Structure formats: structure tokens, C-alpha cells
Amino acid sequence: MEPIRKFTGRLAPLPINDIDTDQIIPARYLKTTDKLGLGQACFNDWRWNEDGTPKADFILNQPQYQGAEVLVAGNNFGCGSSREHAPWALLGMGFRAVVSTYFADIFRGNALKNGLLPIVVDEETKQQLISLAQEAPESTVTVDLEAQTLTLPDGRSVTFPIDPFSRYCLLNGVDQLGFLLGLDADVSAYEAANPQRVNTHIVA
Amino acid sequence: MAAHAKTLFEKVWDRHIVRPQTPDTPAVLYIDLHLVHEVTSPQAFALLRERGLKVRRPDRTLGTMDHSTPTTPRNELGIIPVVDAQAQKQLEQFTKNCQDFGIPLYALGTAKQGIVHVIGPEQGLTQPGMTIVCGDSHTSTHGAFGALAFGIGTSEVGHVLATQTLLQYKPKTMAVRVDGRLMPGVTAKDIILGIIAKIGVGGGTGYVLEYMGEAIRALSMEGRMTICNMSIEGGARAGMVAPDDTTFEYIAGRPAAPQGADFDRAVADWRTLPTDEGAAFDAEVTLNADELIPMITYGTNPGMGMPINGFVPDPDKQPTVDERVALDKALTYMGLRPNEPLLGKKIDVVFVGSCTNSRISDLREAARMIEGRKVAEGVRMLVVPGSQQVKAQAEREGLHEIFKAAGAEWREAGCSMCIAMNGDQLAPGQYAVSTSNRNFEGRQGKGGRTFLASPLTAVAAAVTGVITDPRELYEPALA
Numbered sequence: 001m002e003p004i005r006k007f008t009g010r011l012a013p014l015p016i017n018d019i020d021t022d023q024i025i026p027a028r029y030l031k032t033t034d035k036l037g038l039g040q041a042c043f044n045d046w047r048w049n050e051d052g053t054p055k056a057d058f059i060l061n062q063p064q065y066q067g068a069e070v071l072v073a074g075n076n077f078g079c080g081s082s083r084e085h086a087p088w089a090l091l092g093m094g095f096r097a098v099v100s101t102y103f104a105d106i107f108r109g110n111a112l113k114n115g116l117l118p119i120v121v122d123e124e125t126k127q128q129l130i131s132l133a134q135e136a137p138e139s140t141v142t143v144d145l146e147a148q149t150l151t152l153p154d155g156r157s158v159t160f161p162i163d164p165f166s167r168y169c170l171l172n173g174v175d176q177l178g179f180l181l182g183l184d185a186d187v188s189a190y191e192a193a194n195p196q197r198v199n200t201h202i203v204a
Numbered sequence: 205m206a207a208h209a210k211t212l213f214e215k216v217w218d219r220h221i222v223r224p225q226t227p228d229t230p231a232v233l234y235i236d237l238h239l240v241h242e243v244t245s246p247q248a249f250a251l252l253r254e255r256g257l258k259v260r261r262p263d264r265t266l267g268t269m270d271h272s273t274p275t276t277p278r279n280e281l282g283i284i285p286v287v288d289a290q291a292q293k294q295l296e297q298f299t300k301n302c303q304d305f306g307i308p309l310y311a312l313g314t315a316k317q318g319i320v321h322v323i324g325p326e327q328g329l330t331q332p333g334m335t336i337v338c339g340d341s342h343t344s345t346h347g348a349f350g351a352l353a354f355g356i357g358t359s360e361v362g363h364v365l366a367t368q369t370l371l372q373y374k375p376k377t378m379a380v381r382v383d384g385r386l387m388p389g390v391t392a393k394d395i396i397l398g399i400i401a402k403i404g405v406g407g408g409t410g411y412v413l414e415y416m417g418e419a420i421r422a423l424s425m426e427g428r429m430t431i432c433n434m435s436i437e438g439g440a441r442a443g444m445v446a447p448d449d450t451t452f453e454y455i456a457g458r459p460a461a462p463q464g465a466d467f468d469r470a471v472a473d474w475r476t477l478p479t480d481e482g483a484a485f486d487a488e489v490t491l492n493a494d495e496l497i498p499m500i501t502y503g504t505n506p507g508m509g510m511p512i513n514g515f516v517p518d519p520d521k522q523p524t525v526d527e528r529v530a531l532d533k534a535l536t537y538m539g540l541r542p543n544e545p546l547l548g549k550k551i552d553v554v555f556v557g558s559c560t561n562s563r564i565s566d567l568r569e570a571a572r573m574i575e576g577r578k579v580a581e582g583v584r585m586l587v588v589p590g591s592q593q594v595k596a597q598a599e600r601e602g603l604h605e606i607f608k609a610a611g612a613e614w615r616e617a618g619c620s621m622c623i624a625m626n627g628d629q630l631a632p633g634q635y636a637v638s639t640s641n642r643n644f645e646g647r648q649g650k651g652g653r654t655f656l657a658s659p660l661t662a663v664a665a666a667v668t669g670v671i672t673d674p675r676e677l678y679e680p681a682l683a
Contacts, residue, residue: 017530018405018505022644027623031272031290033246033297045646074526076406079439079505080644082341082355083244105375105409105441106341110357163373165229176359177251180367183223183232187260187369190222190234197236197334200266203316203327203459204308 003173004115007096008142009069011133012060017074021081021107025089038085039092064137070119072099072129077118078107087111097143099150101126112166113176117143119150119160128152145170209480212446213377213412216352216477220335222369230371236334237264238364239320240307242298243271243625244339248362249301260368262306266329269295269312270319272625275588275615284313284616288627305365318591318617321345321559325429326593328458332447332474337364342559342641343442344435348428349455350447350477352412355436375441376486378411382419384494389675391569392427393561393639393658395419396434397499397509398491405507408440411487414479415445419493425454426565433560434641437506446478498674500546501643501656503534508643510546512661512673518542537645538653539633546655546671551635554585554666555648556659557615558622558640562590564597566639566659571603573663573677579611580669586613586628588620612666624649637665 029041046058054061060068071090077100078086087110090098097117108118121129132139132152142151145167149157169176210218223232238261245267252259259265272291278284286292295312302309310317316327321342324330332350337343339361346353356370363370382395400407413435420428428445435443445451452471455461462470501509502516508531510517519532519542535542556562556570567589579585587607589595595617598604604614621628622640630636630652639662643654657665660674667677 015526015529016533017526018507020505020642020644022642022647026646026650027271027625030243030625031288031294033250033294035247045650074530076409076439079405080341080436080642082339082343082357084247084339084357084359102406102409104406104439106355106357106436110359113357113359163230164227165371168228176371177255177363177366179229180232180363180369180371181257183367183369186222186232187234187367191368194219194234196264197331198329198460199263200237200308200329200460201263203266203329 001115001173001175004117004145004170006142006144006146007069008140009096010067010137010140011070011072011129012065012068013130013133014059014071014073015130018076018079019073020079021083021086024078024086025083030083030085035088036092038089039094042089042093067094069094069096070099070141070143071095071097072126072133075101077103079104082106084110084114087114087116091116099126099129112170115170117145119143121150121158121160125158209483211377211479211483211485212350212414212444212477213352216333216335217374219333225374230373233335233370233372235264235337235364235368235370237324237329237336239324239336239338239343240265240267240361241271241320241338241340242269242294244358245301245361246294246297247358248365249305251362252305252365257366259305259307259365264368265307265365267298267302267307267309268317268320268323269298269310271619271623273312273618274626275618275620275628277616291626315592318593319559319562319619321433322563322590322594325349325425326458326591328455328461331455331461331470332451333477337370341436342433344440345429345433345559347432347435347442347444348425349451350444350474352442352444354442376411378408378413378440378487378489379485380413380415381488381490382415382417382493383490384419384492385422386419386493386496389660389678390496390498391658391660392423392430394496394499395491395493396431397501397506397656398496399489400434400438400506401499401509402491403438403489405437405505406439408435408438411440413440413443414485415443420445421448424565425450426563429563430560434506437641447474498658498661500661500671502538502540502546503531504537504643504645506641506643506656508534509656512671513545513547516540516542516544516546547673549635549671550669551637551655551665551671552583553630553634553636554583554662555588555621555636555638555640556662557586557588557590557620559590559619560641561639561659562588562594564594567594567598567603568601570659570663571606573660573674574610574612574667575606577610577667579666583666583669585611585666586615586621588615589617591617621648623647637662637671
């Protein structure tokens with residue numbers, strides 16, 4: 001995974017609450033065995049007509065939002081299923097961060113493991129970012145993971161929370177599995193001290 | 205005393221700490237049982253191959269095929285044909301992954317195959333006090349046994365395959381108290397739809413729920429599973445019910461359950477799990493079962509639910525702009541007008557199935573209500589058992605004949621029209637009453653419109669062709 005430190009990008013507004021993972025990537029696209037190639041199907045049913053042409057009324061289809069890297073969404077973004085295809089699809093569509101007032105738990109964890117930053121801000125900041133995206137779509141914001149700040153064009157910065165472990169992994173471009181693999185002795189000790197609860201081979 | 209009092213969740217959490225949380229790292233939690241299916245695991249197995257890793261504990265891992273599998277009847281060779289080439293490839297890859305890594309697999313067409321959250325309890329693998337995960341958000345189902353069970357993403361599937369552990373921050377706890385007694389015709393599904401309507405689709409975010417109270421105690425294990433299943437629809441990654449005699453009786457004698465003296469020892473341990481008197485929760489909500497009537501959703505998330513005799517809410521009366529926008533968008537998609545009743549609304553499809561309501565008791569209830577009646581003209585009804593074992597049991601009891609005589613389709617086991625990956629889907633614009641768990645836009649097929657409800661409400665709609673209060677058809681004498 002590429003390390004993430006700081007990047008500057010344009011905003012795209014999607015001010016809808018409770019955007020669920022079925023909207024981010026409909027289930028019929030989950031028959032793939034890859035992570036790549038899902039960007040085209042991101043927000044598929046809101047974004048494309050049956051004939052494959054863009055839906056004119058979907059805000060992210062407007063020309064000023066093409067190439068935007070920071071999605072500003074309504075509350076509770078990513079609710080619903082555990083599909084990691086959701087962050088894969090958002091990354092495939094070109095987003096590097098999603099801003100919301102809060103994220104669904106599983107989505108947030110999945111996003112962090114793939115280098116898609118879930119940035120939690122308060123309601124007022126979210127509204128300001130949506131207005132900014134709508135009124136001045138050419139303006140950019142800077143996300144600084146090390147400092148945990150989101151800087152607006154007027155120079156104002158807001159800080160955002162991120163757990164130290166995810167932050168460390170993202171800053172250094174390492175995944176979380178390596179850490180767990182390093183605990184082999186602890187896991188063996190746990191297994192030795194705790195009798196096995198079930199054996200799936202018995203019911204095979 | 206009270207200072208040391210622990211919740212059920214805390215007891216299970218504490219038992220599974222391999223390495224405690226530090227200022228720099230989350231806790232490392234041991235996982236007792238890992239269930240895998242074809243859709244959310246391929247990229248995790250690819251990671252293992254890429255790094256030359258083994259599955260640490262294939263004997264604590266079980267695979268089943270459910271999401272993309274067809275539920276259409278078997279052909280003359282007894283095979284369930286997969287017509288979708290991409291699904292076929294995914295199933296073949298899954299078979300190879302299980303073989304290569306030594307994981308037992310309930311393959312399509314075999315006797316124990318079924319929905320991942322139906323087979324665990326059915327085999328006795330799901331037991332109190334365990335940690336259970338699966339790359340599926342409805343893993344919360346297993347919490348009905350007093351297990352800590354939650355859905356994980358594919359990266360985490362890889363973590364568990366390789367290390368049998370997960371990195372987790374300790375969630376907060378919420379007590380969900382349901383006192384009182386359900387009226388005839390009101391079910392576990394109505395309880396959970398009532399709770400989600402109350403807390404909202406994001407109200408449980410960051411929490412593990414513990415369902416408690418007289419009405420929960422009175423439920424069967426299958427009813428408790430229905431409730432825990434939909435914890436995620438309120439945003440909670442997990443929901444739990446303290447184990448009791450109902451739990452132990454359900455587990456006793458199942459293939460993977462402890463047997464004989466081992467079972468007695470296990471029960472003695474399980475009896476120590478319930479929340480201690482005086483243990484503190486971070487939040488609490490209550491629902492009165494006495495006042496509950498059958499529930500139904502009107503919108504495009506499971507929090508948009510109401511009593512079946514209610515009226516569709518009016519966007520203009522919502523307190524915030526965001527809520528007005530959200531409700532307006534939902535009603536536009538659903539083709540509903542503010543303030544209209546749902547009773548009497550014409551429907552096209554009825555789906556009885558999914559990890560929420562596809563167990564034998566769901567099918568018995570549905571069959572009892574539909575017996576001697578007919579699916580209304582112009583309505584399609586699918587009955588999809590949760591597993592091959594449920595299907596076989598239902599057939600031993602003759603339930604399939606009741607459904608078929610009524611004009612319903614009797615299908616093979618799988619997720620089917622709950623997630624609409626396998627060809628079972630709504631056509632654009634169609635209305636369905638579904639016993640499943642999600643009414644998101646397009647969930648049951650692009651453009652399809654879903655009303656979530658109990659199996660009884662689903663049958664009542666099937667036989668009348670319109671949304672109907674099941675209590676009008678319910679015959680308590682038969683209960």
C-alpha cells in the first residue's frame with residue numbers, strides 16, 4: 001500500500017444521509033474475485049441510465065466534479081453491508097477521502113484498511129464543505145494525515161480524529177496483517193490456555 | 205460489588221483478549237469460529253497466496269455457498285444449475301480455496317448447505333460465550349446465543365484466516381429492554397422493526413446491543429435470532445441475548461455441540477455469562493411489547509418503519525432539512541404519497557426467506573396462515589428455506605405441499621431475493637413485501653420497492669394481494 005501523508009484535491013458534494021453500501025456498489029457487482037475494476041459501478045444505479053449514458057440529475061455526473069478526490073456526504077455514510085467492495089469502488093472512482101459527520105462502523109474499518117480516509121467533522125463543517133463544493137467547485141482542500149487536519153481554501157483548518165494504529169499504518173504504507181502475524185507466540189499461548197470451543201471438521 | 209459487575213458483552217470480550225488495547229494499538233481478539241462464503245472471501249484468499257500464508261485454524265473455519273447461488277429447482281440429475289458464468293467462476297474459486305486451505309465446505313447442492321447464519325446455529329457450532337465472525341454484516345444473528353458475533357470486511361477475513369485474531373477497539377454497550385407480552389399475530393420481527401424505527405438506522409453505531417426483558421425471554425431461539433440479525437440495521441455491529449434454558453435446550457444434541465458430561469460442564473459455564481446485577485450500559489432504550497402491533501417499512505432504509513395501520517410520514521413535518529430531503533427522496537423512490545395509509549396497497553411479490561426469517565419456525569408460521577388459502581391473482585410468492593436442513597425438515601412436515609397448493613414457489617436454500625445476486629429479483633417498479641432485512645433502493649433488484657415485514661404480514665399480503673394486517677387472518681386457536 002502507498003503511504004498517505006498529505007494531499008490536495010477538489011470536493012464533490014453528495015448531501016444525502018444514510019448512503020448505504022448497496023448504493024455505493026450494488027450487490028450484482030460483487031460476483032467479481034478482484035478488487036480492481038469496481039470504479040465504473042460506484043453509485044451505479046444513481047449514476048448511469050440503462051443504456052450506459054450518465055444520468056443528468058446525478059450531481060457527481062456534473063463536469064465540475066469530475067476528478068474530485070474528496071467526497072462530502074450526509075450523516076451515517078456507508079451503512080448496511082460489510083462489503084469491502086464499497087471502499088474499493090470509491091477508490092476506483094478516484095476518491096481518496098470521504099467526509100461525513102459519522103460513518104457506519106464496518107465501512108469505516110474497511111475504508112481505513114484500503115487507504116480511503118473517512119474524515120469525521122461536525123455538522124457545521126460538513127455544511128460549509130457542501131456549500132463550498134456547490135458554490136466554488138474549483139476550490140481545493142488539503143488533507144494532512146500526519147497533522148490530522150483538513151484545510152479549507154480560506155486557510156482555516158479543522159482537525160479530525162483517527163485511531164493511532166490506523167494512522168501509523170497509513171502513514172507508513174503498511175497493512176495491519178503484518179502486526180497480527182508478529183503476535184504468533186501470543187496467539188499460541190492463548191490457544192494453549194483456552195480449550196477449543198468447536199471443531200468444524202466434526203460437522204464436515 | 206457493583207464496581208465489578210460486568211455485562212454479557214464485557215464477559216465475552218474479556219475472555220478473548222490475546223493482547224489488551226494499548227495507547228497505540230487496538231485490542232487483539234481471538235476468534236472461536238469463522239464462517240466464510242463465496243462473495244466476500246476471494247480477495248482474502250488471494251492475499252494469503254500472495255504472501256505464502258496458511259489458514260491458521262481450518263478446524264475453526266467453515267465455508268458455505270449462499271449469496272450468489274441459484275435457488276431454482278434441481279434438474280433431472282439432482283443438480284442445481286448455475287446459469288450465471290461469473291457466479292459459476294466465483295463458486296469454483298471458492299471450492300478451490302476451501303480445498304487448498306483445508307476448510308470444510310457445504311457446497312451448493314449438498315445436504316448441509318445454506319445461508320451462513322442459518323447453518324452455524326443449526327449444526328450447534330454457534331454457542332454462548334464465543335466470538336464468531338464472517339464477512340457478512342448479518343453475523344450479528346449469532347448473538348442470540350450470547351456469543352459476540354459481528355460482520356467483518358474482506359481484509360479482516362484475511363486477518364482471521366491467517367491469524368485467527370482481529371484488531372478491535374472495544375465498542376460501547378446499549379441495553380435494549382423489551383418488557384411486556386406480544387399480542388397474537390405480533391412477532392420477533394415486529395419487535396426489531398419497532399426498535400430500529402425508534403433508534404434510527406444509525407442509532408446503534410459504535411454500540412453492541414444487549415436485548416433483554418420479559419418479551420425477549422419469552423421468545424424462541426429462532427425469534428431471538430431474527431432480532432439479533434437486524435442489529436446491524438440500527439447501525440450496531442453486534443446484538444446479544446443472555447443465554448438461558450431456551451438456549452441450552454436448542455443447542456443440546458446438535459452435531460457440533462458438546463455431548464454428555466461435556467455439555468453439562470458447558471452449560472454450567474454458560475450460566476455465568478448473563479449480565480451481572482448492577483452492570484452499567486453506556487445507553488439504554490426501551491420498547492413495550494404490550495403496545496406493539498405488526499410493523500412495516502415505508503421507506504428505503506430499515507429505520508423508516510411504522511405500525512402497519514399507520515400513515516406514511518410527511519416530509520414537510522420533519523424537523524430538519526436533511527430529514528425532509530431524505531424522506532422525500534425515499535417516498536419518490538417508493539412511489540408513495542405523504543399521509544397515505546399502507547393498508548390496502550397493492551403488491552406484486554412476496555418473499556419469505558433470508559437470514560432474518562427463513563428458519564423452520566418462520567416457515568411453520570407462514571404455512572399455518574396460508575393453509576387453505578391461495579396466493580392472490582397476479583402476486584408471485586417465493587418461499588426460500590434458509591438451509592437444506594430447513595428445507596428437508598419442512599418437507600418432512602409437508603409444509604412445501606401447503607405452500608405449493610397455495611400457489612407459492614418452493615425453492616432451494618440460499619440468500620435469494622434478499623440480495624438479488626442470483627437472478628431472484630424484482631422487476632423495476634414492482635412492490636414486494638419481504639421478510640428480509642433491507643429495503644435499500646435496488647436491494648431486491650434495480651428499481652424494486654421493498655416493504656419489510658414479518659412472515660405473517662408477508663403471507664397476509666400474498667393471499668389478499670394488498671398490504672393487510674395479519675391479525676385479520678390470524679387464528680389464535682391454531683397457534
